Each structure stands twice: as structure tokens, then as C-alpha cells.
Amino acid sequence: MEKQIKVIICADDGEWSREHIDALASRGAQVMITGRNGTTLLSKIREEKPDAVVMELFMAGLDSLGVMHAVKAEGLPRPVFIVTASYSAPTLERQVMEAGASYYAIQPYSKNEIIERIFALTGATHHANSLPASRSDLRIQVTEILHQIGVPAHIKGYHYLRDSIIMAIEEPEIINAVTKQLYPSVAKQYETTSSRVERAIRHAIEVAWDRGDVDVLNSYFGYTIHNTRGKPTNSEFIAMISDKLCLQMENVS
The missing domain is CATH 1.10.10.10 (Winged helix-like DNA-binding domain superfamily/Winged helix DNA-binding domain)
Structure with a gap:
């Protein structure tokens, strides 16, 4: 059984189906959905201190780089950042990873794969300090x-x-x-x-x-x-x- 984790998904309405949200919740995740606005997302991170954040590369207000830089500058607990994008650009991808992202997904990507990444990268699939299963x-x-x-x-x-x-x-x-x-x-x-x-x-x-x-x-x-x-x-x-x-x-x- 996975440990309880908080997950914030920054996405437009309907972008994540009820099926996928339920899949996260059924495995012990507390899921919070916020609109695709980096400024709003940052406020939510301050308030909730999530374990994982899924966000688009470019958002209104602050982009993903701005959000990650702000989290670091403010000394907030750093969640696992999963950044999604509609295209691949090596220089931009490098900047995103250096800013603190743990995973960079290019569309079209599988929501189920993102869910698996959330649990694996947060260590929720097994005890945080346990022997890796594989x-x-x-x-x-x-x-x-x-x-x-x-x-x-x-x-x-x-x-x-x-x-x-x-x-x-x-x-x-x-x-x-x-x-x-x-x-x-x-x-x-x-x-x-x-x-x-x-x-x-x-x-x-x-x-x-x-x-x-x-x-x-x-x-x-x-x-x-x-x-x-x-x-x-x-x-x-x-x-x-x-x-x-x-x-x-x-x-x-």
C-alpha cells in the first residue's frame, strides 16, 4: 500500500479525467487540481506543501521555471516537480531539469505513466528508506x-x-x-x-x-x-x- 502523499495537478478543466484522478486517490494520494496559472500554483504550494506537482512548461503568471525558482528562493519544502510540454527543446529541457524538475514529459504522454512516476519519484510505492524493489x-x-x-x-x-x-x-x-x-x-x-x-x-x-x-x-x-x-x-x-x-x-x- 502506498503512503499518503499530496499531489497538485496544474491543468485546464477536463485535462485530467475523473478516471485518472480516482486512480491517484485509490492509491492513497490527496489530489488537488488548480488552473493553469503559475502564480496561483505557487500560492497553493505555499499553502499545501505538496509531495508532488504536475505542471505545464508554460503557464499564465509564472512559468514552470519561475515556480521552481520561487520555491527554492523562499526555502519551501521542494516537491517532486513533473513538467509537461508540447515539444522538445534540448536547451529548455536542460534549464527545466537544472531548476529542479524530476521528470520532463513530452506530449502526447500517458497519464498512467505520469501517475506511476509520481509514486516512484516520491518514494510512495514503498517505504522511503526501504530496499528498492528492482x-x-x-x-x-x-x-x-x-x-x-x-x-x-x-x-x-x-x-x-x-x-x-x-x-x-x-x-x-x-x-x-x-x-x-x-x-x-x-x-x-x-x-x-x-x-x-x-x-x-x-x-x-x-x-x-x-x-x-x-x-x-x-x-x-x-x-x-x-x-x-x-x-x-x-x-x-x-x-x-x-x-x-x-x-x-x-x-x-
Whole structure:
């Protein structure tokens, strides 16, 4: 049984059918519908502090970027943002993901798929700290952490980091053989070289360190931020994230 979550859907009348709203409610979600107006949506977020928000890329008042920037600027609890759009533009999609979106859906998309994403990304499908039911669930958890930290989704190092962290969780000993085992394994998946994987991961960490949310970085890498060592090495970064997820799994085992 999914845990109780609050979901705000910002959409025009009739855009979400009663069937889909009932599907959310039947799984334990408290669903609130608001018109396609970013200013109104932001007020609703302040009032309700939802777990997830589904909104269109462009809205009256504030667009999706404006809403996410305002949530961050005001220090509000950040919900899972799912942004929908009628077309794909790589630059715009990159801006949306960097602003805090967890998922970017291009029309036509399945409402049922959006519903599944809501529960998966909020962790409501299973206990928030439980062992992921599958590799797909683990991938979603790692993806959300990388978004929180501020690693841009459009750079190669993002994908290399995600796979490296998953490998380190599934095979903890691989963190002691980063150069000989981990980089070559990732490189094989993406048909590239170990040195390119290493450089891309280092670049992704540098970008996160320059642009990421300090509070979030501090929660994961506090000791590193507060001393003179600078950002963590590739292996430290991978080990810290994988260790944190492993500890969460052990706490409920």
C-alpha cells in the first residue's frame, strides 16, 4: 500500500479525467487540481506543501521555471516537480531539469505513466528508506539524489555517475577498484574509454560544486565542504552516495 502523499495537478478543466484522478486517490494520494496559472500554483504550494506537482512548461503568471525558482528562493519544502510540454527543446529541457524538475514529459504522454512516476519519484510505492524493489527503483532513487545535488542531466558525466553509483551499491567492493573495474565497466556500456568516463565524472562533480544547492551538498558532503580539501574525488563522491543509500536500506532491514 502506498503512503499518503499530496499531489497538485496544474491543468485546464477536463485535462485530467475523473478516471485518472480516482486512480491517484485509490492509491492513497490527496489530489488537488488548480488552473493553469503559475502564480496561483505557487500560492497553493505555499499553502499545501505538496509531495508532488504536475505542471505545464508554460503557464499564465509564472512559468514552470519561475515556480521552481520561487520555491527554492523562499526555502519551501521542494516537491517532486513533473513538467509537461508540447515539444522538445534540448536547451529548455536542460534549464527545466537544472531548476529542479524530476521528470520532463513530452506530449502526447500517458497519464498512467505520469501517475506511476509520481509514486516512484516520491518514494510512495514503498517505504522511503526501504530496499528498492528492482534495479529500476534504485535507478530512480539515484537519479533523484543527483538532481538534488545539482548534477545537470544533459552532460555525459551525469549518466556515468548514475551507473557508477548503482554499481557501487550492487557490488560494494568495486569502489576499491575504480580505475581497474568501475570505469571500464561504465565505458563498455557507453562504448567509450575509461579515461573519458573519468574526465566526464570529474566535470559533473565540478559543475555540481559550482552550481548546486549548498544545503543539499552539505547534507551529503559536509566534511568536504567545511575543510580545505575542496570537492570530493570521483571515488569519494560515488562512495558517499552509495554508502548513504546502503545505510538507508540497512536501517529498515
